[in-house]
Structure formats: C-alpha cells, structure tokens
Amino acid sequence: MTKPRLWITRRLSDATLARAAHDYDVVINHADTPGTAAELIAASAEFDAIIPCHSEHFSADVVAQFADRLRIVANHSVGVDHCDLSALKARGIVVTNTPDVLSDATAELAMLLMLGAARHAVAGDRIVRTGAWDSWSPAFMVGKQVTGARLGIIGMGRVGRAFAAKARGFDMDVHYYNRTALPDDQALGATYHDSVESLLAVSDFLSLHCPATPDTTNLMDADRFALLPKGAVIVNTARGALVDEDALIAALDSGHVAAAGLDCFQVEPGGNPAFAKYDNVFMLPHIGSATRKTRDAMGFRALDNLDAFFAGNTPQDTL
Numbered sequence: 001m002t003k004p005r006l007w008i009t010r011r012l013s014d015a016t017l018a019r020a021a022h023d024y025d026v027v028i029n030h031a032d033t034p035g036t037a038a039e040l041i042a043a044s045a046e047f048d049a050i051i052p053c054h055s056e057h058f059s060a061d062v063v064a065q066f067a068d069r070l071r072i073v074a075n076h077s078v079g080v081d082h083c084d085l086s087a088l089k090a091r092g093i094v095v096t097n098t099p100d101v102l103s104d105a106t107a108e109l110a111m112l113l114m115l116g117a118a119r120h121a122v123a124g125d126r127i128v129r130t131g132a133w134d135s136w137s138p139a140f141m142v143g144k145q146v147t148g149a150r151l152g153i154i155g156m157g158r159v160g161r162a163f164a165a166k167a168r169g170f171d172m173d174v175h176y177y178n179r180t181a182l183p184d185d186q187a188l189g190a191t192y193h194d195s196v197e198s199l200l201a202v203s204d205f206l207s208l209h210c211p212a213t214p215d216t217t218n219l220m221d222a223d224r225f226a227l228l229p230k231g232a233v234i235v236n237t238a239r240g241a242l243v244d245e246d247a248l249i250a251a252l253d254s255g256h257v258a259a260a261g262l263d264c265f266q267v268e269p270g271g272n273p274a275f276a277k278y279d280n281v282f283m284l285p286h287i288g289s290a291t292r293k294t295r296d297a298m299g300f301r302a303l304d305n306l307d308a309f310f311a312g313n314t315p316q317d318t319l
C-alpha cells in the first residue's frame with residue numbers, strides 16, 4: 001500500500017522523525033525554519049498530511065489558497081491559535097493537537113518562572129556571574145515567599161490543573177477562574193471564582209493557563225492589573241496575546257506588580273525588548289514544553305493522530 005505523504009515542518013525529536021520515516025513517505029524540514037505561507041500553500045498540493053508547530057500560520061487567507069490534496073493538519077502543540085479552525089474545517093481538513101502530554105513540563109516551567117520572579121533570579125544570577133557580588137546584608141534581595149501564599153490560576157484545563165498540583169506541594173492556597181467550576185475530584189480543594197475580577201482580588205501570585213482566542217486577547221489589561229493585590233507576581237506560560245505588555249510595564253513601573261515570569265510574548269520569536277531593563281522580569285523563550293520526554297510524547301501523539309486518521313478512524317485529538 002502506498003504510504004501517505006507527510007510534511008514535517010520543523011525538526012521534531014529524533015524518535016518522532018524515525019517513527020514518521022518508518023510509517024510515512026515523509027519530507028522533513030531539516031533546516032528547521034518556520035514554514036512560510038507560500039510553503040504551506042505549496043505543501044497542500046504535494047502532501048496528504050502536515051505536522052506543523054505553532055510557528056506555521058494557517059490563516060483563513062492561506063487556507064483559501066490551498067489545493068485539494070491536504071487532508072489533515074496534525075499539530076505538534078496543544079495551542080491551536082495559529083490555525084483558523086473554521087477555515088480548515090470548511091475545506092474538509094481534519095485538525096488535531098497534542099493535549100495532556102505537555103502539561104507537566106509546562107507546569108514545571110510555570111513553577112520555575114514563579115519562583116525565579118519571586119526570588120530575584122535574574123539580578124541574583126547576574127551579580128554572581130559577573131563578579132559584582134561584593135557585599136551581603138539581611139536586607140539584600142529580599143523576595144516574596146511562595147509557600148502558603150494565595151495563587152490565582154486563570155484557566156483550569158490540563159496545564160492549569162498540573163500547575164495547581166505542583167503549587168499544592170508548596171502549600172499554596174489555590175484559587176481559580178474557569179468557564180465552569182471543576183468537580184471536587186479535579187478541583188482538589190481549590191476555590192472557584194466565577195469571574196476573573198473576583199479571582200484577581202485574591203491573587204498574590206497569578207498564573208495564566210487559558211488559550212489565546214479573540215475573547216482572551218489582552219485578558220490582563222491595565223484595569224485588571226489594578227485589581228491584583230499590591231506586590232503581586234504574574235506568570236505567563238500560555239500565550240503572549242493574553243497580556244497587554246504596555247499595561248504590564250506600567251504596573252511594574254508603579255510597583256503594583258512586583259515581578260513577572262514570562263515564557264510567552266506578543267511577538268515571537270524575539271519577545272519585547274522593553275522588558276530587558278527590568279530585573280524583576282524573569283524571561284524564557286517559549287520553552288514550556290521543551291523537555292526530551294515531552295518532545296517525544298508530543299511527536300508520538302501527533303503521529304498517533306495521523307495513524308488513526310489514515311486507518312479510517314477519528315483521531316482522539318480531533319478539534
């Protein structure tokens with residue numbers, strides 16, 4: 001039987017690429033450059049399937065120019081804000097993602113950012129590294145304690161719940177906002193808030209775990225930063241679109257927000273150079289799911305979805 005033709009747009013894990021090469025007639029972009037609109041359009045005529053990352057943008061305009069061959073976009077990501085789902089569905093193209101398998105890795109990174117932001121990781125590392133550490137005082141680099149503090153989580157999906165579980169290890173008092181309250185066996189004692197505003201009022205630490213949609217664009221704007229308790233710390237491992245970065249900078253300047261831990265930015269790659277002068281902003285370059293174990297699991301999940309599709313079944317992660 002002829003193997004389906006598959007384009008893998010980026011350099012996925014070795015195990016993923018080996019499995020893909022065994023099961024599919026695969027073309028891999030070893031150059032690892034983001035797929036352009038023109039490449040996506042050309043690929044729609046040459047391939048039955050694409051495994052893209054969030055770096056490839058399936059806008060309505062791009063999808064409108066697709067040829068008829070492409071049948072499935074099996075994303076190597078849980079977030080699908082880079083895909084115009086209705087445009088893809090209108091073309092009869094199946095779209096899948098990779099939930100579950102990256103929740104722990106992303107929650108670990110949120111914990112790193114929360115702790116690093118709270119405890120002066122940026123400035124502390126720099127003064128030791130540069131040899132500028134020439135004195136010590138009990139008043140030196142005093143941070144904000146995480147243990148026992150109130151944590152607000154916006155979006156109690158898989159990643160939000162994984163983060164809540166880790167935060168319980170720090171005895172945090174977990175609160176959350178979600179469109180619906182979780183059953184008790186999933187909430188595990190976290191307090192539900194039926195509005196973002198109510199959650200913000202109790203969030204000494206705030207972590208964002210909701211998808212980027214038109215409804216959540218600039219979710220954290222100036223009005224909402226003002227609702228946080230003074231000295232709050234904000235963490236974003238979800239999507240840059242959730243945070244009005246000018247409003248965050250204003251809140252940092254006023255001291256209302258004490259620190260931020262950011263893995264996601266409005267502009268990626270690159271981030272926001274305006275944050276560079278803030279030692280109280282601990283930043284990473286969108287590496288929430290970047291562990292070896294999780295990269296393999298994401299790649300395998302995308303391939304599982306393809307295998308199901310080409311076996312004539314509905315992939316488990318069909319959107």
Ligand code: 8YV
Nearest residue numbers: 053054076077078079288289
């Ligand atoms: C991935 C992510 O690294 O899965 C997501 O939605 O944001 C990241 O964890 C990236 O999207 C891979 O394409």
